[in-house]
Amino acid sequence: MAEQTLIEQAESKQSQLMRHFIHLVLTNRLSHAYLFSGLPGCGKRAVAQVVAMRLFCQNPNADGMPCGQCPECGRILAGDNPDVVTVEPDGQRIKVDQVRYIKDEFAKSPVEGSTKVFIIEGAETLTTNAANGLLKFIEEPVANRVIFLLTTNKSMMLATILSRTQIVEFPPLSSKAFAESLRQHQISENQIPLLSGLTNSMDAADELVADDWLAKCQHELSRWFNQLVKHDDMAFVTVQTGLMPLAHDRDHQAVILDAIVLLWQSTLQAKYLSDETQSAFPELQTTMLEMAQALTREQLLQILTAVLDTKKALAGNMNIQSILETLTLRILADMKQHV
Ligand SMILES: [Zn+2]
Structure with missing residues (x-):
């Protein structure tokens, strides 16, 4: 570039x-x-x-x-x-x-x-x-x-x-202009869609990429999502072993929840938008499509509602580990309804 x-x-x-x-x-x-x-x-x-x-x-x-x-x-x-x-x-x-x-x-x-x-x-x-x-x-x-x-x-x-x-x-900045300025700022290309979905401030972006935090978060969320798509109960363990170490303060906890919202919004989009919209998780494109096809619209909306509710729960001072564990169990249950 x-x-x-x-x-x-x-x-x-x-x-x-x-x-x-x-x-x-x-x-x-x-x-x-x-x-x-x-x-x-x-x-x-x-x-x-x-x-x-x-x-x-x-x-x-x-x-x-x-x-x-x-x-x-x-x-x-x-x-x-x-x-x-x-x-x-x-x-x-x-x-x-x-x-x-x-x-x-x-x-x-x-x-x-x-x-x-x-x-x-x-x-x-x-x-x-x-x-x-x-x-x-x-x-x-x-x-x-x-x-x-x-x-x-x-x-x-x-x-x-x-x-x-x-x-x-x-x-x-518009998200397009912000993405471009992240690019100029030497942020790696596969982090740009997620970052521009999460923030509009270069300072906040710098904080998120510091110590590879965002890359780790992307990695753990991908693992979690891949497990969910396979109905693998290990997703529950990933919350503890993968996500919790990244949720060390309130700000980072909120970002993890925002990223999960983006993840499921992209999945819903994958179901309805055939053209390649820019997903916040390009590496999960195939898995998302798989997930989107395996679930009905109602199931997806149910899951998205549960995901959005996590932000209220965090604002209401609920413990992040129970928020993420409850969410994981709910998603696994919602998915099984259909199988
Ligand atoms: Zn001049």
């Missing part, structure tokens, strides 16, 4: 917002301070950088987009344009000296171009003092300065910052 350029990233993640901002540049209506708010990896930085590129590009395309090729675009991509100041948290926070650097840069005139662009990632990590320090610059628009504050957690931002910036909510 070829690596996406920054413009392609912005286009695939937030096409509408990107074009909106390009339009603001072209019509000279760019405001001086924005707060981009949205999930990690949803394209906030890409959009801000494309805007910066458009402000400096020597050779914009006919549709108004920056070319991405000229020396100016290249310098911005390389982080090498003194008039585009980008800051991201150094560790957990944006540090005091980083704030000083932003203020110093803000006070200086543009070096080469006519505009200075500030892109500040993780703006919610600014200390109250630091945020108040920046407030002065946000409050009193200085000609030819544009500041983009980027945050994944708007609720942690000072009210004074919120009220003085234009807040732009970035919607979560």
